[in-house]
Amino acid sequence: MIDLSVNIGGLRLKNPVMPASGTFAEELTHLLDFNSLGALVTKTITSEKRTGNPMPRVCELADGMMNAIGIPSKGADLFIEKVVPFYRDFDSPLIVSISAPSAQGFADLAARLSDVPGVAGIEANISCPNLEAHGESFGMHADTTRQVVKLMRASTSLPLWVKLTPNAGDIVDIALSAQDEGADAVVVGNTLLGLSIDIEKGRARLGNFMGGISGAMIKPLMVRLTYQCAQSLQIPVIGCGGISTADDALEFIYAGASAVQVGTATFIHPKTMNLMVNELEVFCRRKGISRLSSLIGILDDSLAAAFGALP
Amino acid sequence: MTGISSCCQAIAITPPNDTLAVVLSNEWVNDEYKRLVLQADGAACHSQPGQFFNLLCPSEGEHKPFFRRPMSTYKADPVTGQVEFLYKVTGKGTFGLETLVERQTLEILGPLGKGFNLDPNWQHMTIVARGVGLATLAPLAEAAHALGIKLTAVLSARSEKSLLSRERFASLGAEVISVLDEDGSSSLENIETLLRKVIADQGSNALFTCGSKRLTRLLKRLSSELDLAGQVALEQQMVCGLGMCQCCVDVFEVDGLKVGKRVCLEGPVFDLAEVLE
Numbered sequence: 172m173i174d175l176s177v178n179i180g181g182l183r184l185k186n187p188v189m190p191a192s193g194t195f196a197e198e199l200t201h202l203l204d205f206n207s208l209g210a211l212v213t214k215t216i217t218s219e220k221r222t223g224n225p226m227p228r229v230c231e232l233a234d235g236m237m238n239a240i241g242i243p244s245k246g247a248d249l250f251i252e253k254v255v256p257f258y259r260d261f262d263s264p265l266i267v268s269i270s271a272p273s274a275q276g277f278a279d280l281a282a283r284l285s286d287v288p289g290v291a292g293i294e295a296n297i298s299c300p301n302l303e304a305h306g307e308s309f310g311m312h313a314d315t316t317r318q319v320v321k322l323m324r325a326s327t328s329l330p331l332w333v334k335l336t337p338n339a340g341d342i343v344d345i346a347l348s349a350q351d352e353g354a355d356a357v358v359v360g361n362t363l364l365g366l367s368i369d370i371e372k373g374r375a376r377l378g379n380f381m382g383g384i385s386g387a388m389i390k391p392l393m394v395r396l397t398y399q400c401a402q403s404l405q406i407p408v409i410g411c412g413g414i415s416t417a418d419d420a421l422e423f424i425y426a427g428a429s430a431v432q433v434g435t436a437t438f439i440h441p442k443t444m445n446l447m448v449n450e451l452e453v454f455c456r457r458k459g460i461s462r463l464s465s466l467i468g469i470l471d472d473s474l475a476a477a478f479g480a481l482p
Numbered sequence: 483m484t485g486i487s488s489c490c491q492a493i494a495i496t497p498p499n500d501t502l503a504v505v506l507s508n509e510w511v512n513d514e515y516k517r518l519v520l521q522a523d524g525a526a527c528h529s530q531p532g533q534f535f536n537l538l539c540p541s542e543g544e545h546k547p548f549f550r551r552p553m554s555t556y557k558a559d560p561v562t563g564q565v566e567f568l569y570k571v572t573g574k575g576t577f578g579l580e581t582l583v584e585r586q587t588l589e590i591l592g593p594l595g596k597g598f599n600l601d602p603n604w605q606h607m608t609i610v611a612r613g614v615g616l617a618t619l620a621p622l623a624e625a626a627h628a629l630g631i632k633l634t635a636v637l638s639a640r641s642e643k644s645l646l647s648r649e650r651f652a653s654l655g656a657e658v659i660s661v662l663d664e665d666g667s668s669s670l671e672n673i674e675t676l677l678r679k680v681i682a683d684q685g686s687n688a689l690f691t692c693g694s695k696r697l698t699r700l701l702k703r704l705s706s707e708l709d710l711a712g713q714v715a716l717e718q719q720m721v722c723g724l725g726m727c728q729c730c731v732d733v734f735e736v737d738g739l740k741v742g743k744r745v746c747l748e749g750p751v752f753d754l755a756e757v758l759e
Contacts, residue, residue, distance in 0.1 A: 202724075229727070
């Protein structure tokens with residue numbers, strides 16, 4: 172029997188595979204066994220209702236996609252009343268992704284969710300590139316990240332994950348500030364801000380002009396950021412970005428991720444995550460490994476360190 | 483609110499599955515359209531009229547679609563386990579579909595969405611179809627026939643030879659009226675005159691269309707004025723087809739309020755009364 176479980180800041184997951192926020196919903200139950208997932212991560216909710224961005228909200232790229240959905244949300248009331256009860260039927264922990272226009276707003280929503288039975292943890296989406304102009308978000312800077320996490324930590328005792336952005340100049344610095352203020356884990360990370368242009372029309376392909384790139388094309392970048400964060404942090408790193416197979420997931424795990432999130436791949440193949448869990452088990456068996464967690468961070472970087480390619 | 487909005491026939495909706503379908507044939511039906519016939523047992527062949535599939539179209543040369551492509555069910559038969567699509571080769575996705583040959587496979591996710599809603603008490607219904615919108619509306623031929631509802635199909639096309647599915651409607655006893663660009667009979671004014679006559683003569687209870695904004699506006703106006711039920715199947719760019727990604731949200735008017743609905747999940751079929759002009 173192979174043990175696929177991992178520990179994320181005190182929360183034990185039966186395996187390291189979970190959905191990325193915004194790519195998962197109740198409708199997937201027809202296609203995916205939720206109880207076979209490590210955790211269930213909701214689309215980002217906000218306290219108030221939000222309508223989202225103008226159309227078109229997505230466009231396809233050579234090996235990925237761009238989105239500027241803009242967090243349409245039915246508001247916290249409806250979410251707590253309708254959505255959370257649905258997920259209570261499953262035994263995988265429910266992680267609620269949240270956003271707010273202010274640090275205090277993050278803290279207030281986190282406090283509110285802490286009293287809701289069935290909510291196992293909170294993921295702070297401080298990194299959506301589609302809310303403010305030019306991808307600005309709390310997660311772009313260490314000081315604003317610090318403010319959000321500090322107030323959230325004071326307002327909830329639930330496991331607190333902070334989703335970082337690859338658009339920041341120094342993600343490690345920002346990750347450290349989240350850790351300092353009491354985050355239980357960081358997710359590396361959200362989509363990469365891009366601009367895709369229709370040259371016939373001379374216009375951006377997305378209604379919101381810029382948008383977040385996801386899919387296989389961003390994977391090497393996200394593996395690198397995962398590695399750099401894992402090297403510097405004591406808290407777990409959850410890897411995310413272009414993962415569609417167990418091999419992809421293992422790259423992140425070797426780089427130091429304790430778990431992984433799968434997003435865009437689910438849009439194309441809704442059963443991806445269930446298959447990935449099976450493939451991880453097959454991989455462990457083939458390698459004669461009894462505990463998958465023993466693979467976390469085993470990337471051999473000794474040679475690179477020896478000739479000074481590492482910081 | 484006008485017409486019959488939320489009724490009617492209780493249809494058992496089959497939850498979607500991702501089915502590896504096998505190509506039985508993929509032939510041209512005229513110089514623009516191809517018909518793809520698949521063996522797709524299980525959930526897929528239970529698709530209801532107006533429902534759709536998200537197709538994993540094969541890559542062909544430089545055409546490499548990253549997303550799946552949503553496509554209306556042209557026909558689905560639970561007895562034979564066959565599912566059919568009617569499509570025009572226009573872009574990355576359909577370029578790949580065009581290349582499929584017998585015995586190749588294709589992943590089809592579905593049936594998806596909410597289809598047409600028929601009231602067994604109706605005496606007569608009228609559909610107005612043009613272009614690829616016809617693929618979506620054609621399954622209403624069998625559905626109306628099964629419920630004993632008389633049907634008039636107004637089929638609009640460029641020319642006589644680009645008319646599709648006339649025989650499918652006619653063989654099930656539907657009255658077929660063709661209107662053409664080449665003789666001017668497909669003008670909006672003429673279609674309106676024609677529809678008013680059909681509705682009056684036949685006592686039509688419901689109007690259906692798909693695809694064309696002009697026809698949708700016309701049918702919305704007529705159904706409101708004459709107090710008829712009316713439904714339209716909408717087209718929208720989609721990614722997941724399951725309601726997760728929120729990219730296909732359109733604005734509708736419900737009880738005087740503007741609300742966003744996902745075309746893939748709350749649709750693709752909507753009441754004409756709630757569609758904005």
